[in-house]
Amino acid sequence: MKYGLPLIIILLLVGGFFAVLQKLSDIEEVFQNNSILTATSTPPLPEVVSDTPTSTNTENTGLVTIPTAIIFRALSSARLEPQTNIAVIIEGVSKDADGNVSVNFRAFTSEASSYSALETQSMFEIVNISSGNNLRPSNSTGAFNSIAPKSVSPGVVKFRVSPAQRSIILQINAGENPVFYRFYFDEKRYEETTLG
Numbered sequence: 342m343k344y345g346l347p348l349i350i351i352l353l354l355v356g357g358f359f360a361v362l363q364k365l366s367d368i369e370e371v372f373q374n375n376s377i378l379t380a381t382s383t384p385p386l387p388e389v390v391s392d393t394p395t396s397t398n399t400e401n402t403g404l405v406t407i408p409t410a411i412i413f414r415a416l417s418s419a420r421l422e423p424q425t426n427i428a429v430i431i432e433g434v435s436k437d438a439d440g441n442v443s444v445n446f447r448a449f450t451s452e453a454s455s456y457s458a459l460e461t462q463s464m465f466e467i468v469n470i471s472s473g474n475n476l477r478p479s480n481s482t483g484a485f486n487s488i489a490p491k492s493v494s495p496g497v498v499k500f501r502v503s504p505a506q507r508s509i510i511l512q513i514n515a516g517e518n519p520v521f522y523r524f525y526f527d528e529k530r531y532e533e534t535t536l537g
Contacts, residue, residue, distance in 0.1 A: 403437050405435060406434070406529075407434050407435070407529055407530065407531055408433045411430070411431040411522065412428065412431075413514060414426045415459065417450075418460050420458045421487065425450070428449040429446055429448050434511065434531070436509075436526050442467070442499065442509060443497050444500075444511065445495075446497075446498075447493050448483075448488065448494045449492075449493050450489065450491060450492055454490055456487050456490065457488050458485060458486050461496055462477065462478050465513060466512040467502065467512070468521065468536065478499060478500055479500055480498070480499040481497065482497045508525045509523070510523050510536070521534050521536055
């Protein structure tokens with residue numbers, strides 16, 4: 342009997358250790374499935390050449406997509422309590438010939454113990470250095486008003502810039518500690534940058 346309690350504690354610790362390992366393995370598998378294991382700066386993508394006139398070619402639409410591996414944390418909305426940290430992964434940023442910029446991302450609620458919400462319209466802005474007035478998203482898609490705990494929610498925020506604009510500075514987290522990334526659409530690459 343005197344060894345019963347220590348034995349139970351040891352078994353619980355070992356079980357917890359393996360549960361954490363399983364969760365880490367699941368997260369790694371999600372990252373691998375979503376091709377997120379790239380560096381913060383990506384090389385140019387090869388151009389797609391097709392002999393078939395009916396196939397979609399980026400040259401025809403002017404669409405340029407830059408795959409990314411940007412990961413950050415955002416605090417969930419106060420609309421649903423308790424607030425929790427939500428991991429956000431930006432999978433790619435694209436711009437078409439009309440000046441439509443799309444930021445494709447996924448939100449992971451692995452730390453949430455209950456349903457949570459995310460204010461996607463306030464997480465991203467495009468910096469306008471000349472005027473000082475940042476551009477807010479014109480539209481967003483995705484179900485972020487009530488996200489189940491331990492789940493993944495995909496979404497897109499969209500901006501409208503000048504069709505002639507060849508690069509943008511994307512501000513992430515409009516709060517006290519914003520992070521900035523410059524996207525070069527001609528070169529199909531991006532990099533973290535600082536302002537000021």
